[in-house]
Amino acid sequence: MPVKIEAAEDTVTACIMGEIDHHSAKEIREEIDSILESAKPATLVMDFRDVSFMDSSGIGLIMGRYKVMQSLQGRLRVVNVSSHMKKVMRLAGLDRLAVIEN
Amino acid sequence: MNVCNEMKLTFFSRSANEGFARVAVASFFSQMDPTLDEITDIKTAVSEAVTNCIVHAYKDCIGKVEVVARILEGRKIYIRIKDHGCGIEDVAQAMEPMYTTCHNGERAGLGFAVMQTFMDKVHVRSKAGKGVTVTLIKTLSSRGENDA
Numbered sequence: 001m002p003v004k005i006e007a008a009e010d011t012v013t014a015c016i017m018g019e020i021d022h023h024s025a026k027e028i029r030e031e032i033d034s035i036l037e038s039a040k041p042a043t044l045v046m047d048f049r050d051v052s053f054m055d056s057s058g059i060g061l062i063m064g065r066y067k068v069m070q071s072l073q074g075r076l077r078v079v080n081v082s083s084h085m086k087k088v089m090r091l092a093g094l095d096r097l098a099v100i101e102n
Numbered sequence: 103m104n105v106c107n108e109m110k111l112t113f114f115s116r117s118a119n120e121g122f123a124r125v126a127v128a129s130f131f132s133q134m135d136p137t138l139d140e141i142t143d144i145k146t147a148v149s150e151a152v153t154n155c156i157v158h159a160y161k162d163c164i165g166k167v168e169v170v171a172r173i174l175e176g177r178k179i180y181i182r183i184k185d186h187g188c189g190i191e192d193v194a195q196a197m198e199p200m201y202t203t204c205h206n207g208e209r210a211g212l213g214f215a216v217m218q219t220f221m222d223k224v225h226v227r228s229k230a231g232k233g234v235t236v237t238l239i240k241t242l243s244s245r246g247e248n249d250a
Binding site: 021022023025029053054055057059060061063064084087088092 | 117121139146208209210
């Protein structure tokens with residue numbers, strides 16, 4: 001499983017594992033969205049600690065979840081992002097959309 | 103410019119090959135003793151170019167993707183990713199950040215922008231219906247004596 005999801009109170013935490021590319025993004029997206037739909041949390045935390053590689057498919061994944069959380073009037077936190085991933089995220093202006101933490 | 107070493111790969115445009123292609127190209131260049139950041143830059147740019155072939159060039163079919171990787175003099179690397187798919191009508195527009203023709207798959211439209219960020223030069227040649235050739239060039243930092 002490329003993502004481990006924990007739901008507690010009003011927060012859902014999605015720990016993504018391995019490589020995020022166009023091939024793997026679909027499964028990760030579906031896993032997270034099915035939980036968001038049932039739990040309707042106030043905060044989604046996307047944890048990138050165990051992500052070893054990410055291309056722009058990861059940006060699509062974050063932007064998509066940002067939109068889902070907006071529709072739930074919740075917020076998105078993106079945590080444990082490497083400097084390389086941050087470079088990709090800044091390209092998309094994601095640092096303005098979501099809270100990106102180290 | 104003299105070519106010190108070269109390899110070629112041809113594979114089907116299946117998404118499982120995105121990981122294969124970037125790892126194979128990065129492994130080829132590992133003989134140059136690149137930094138970890140340089141390896142990640144190469145993997146990311148190759149991943150974007152190969153994903154474009156799969157998502158756009160061969161949108162409704164499976165076709166062949168050809169990758170040539172060369173080590174040139176002066177620690178310069180050259181990567182060419184070529185498809186024979188639908189081609190791009192307006193290359194300048196396709197290269198604009200956030201521009202995408204794919205609206206149902208959460209594509210960010212950042213493929214070329216990412217390639218340009220991580221490589222020194224990105225060249226795209228295409229004609230509608232004639233496929234796309236993307237050329238990526240980067241000079242690696244000097245590190246020790248094992249140049250190529």
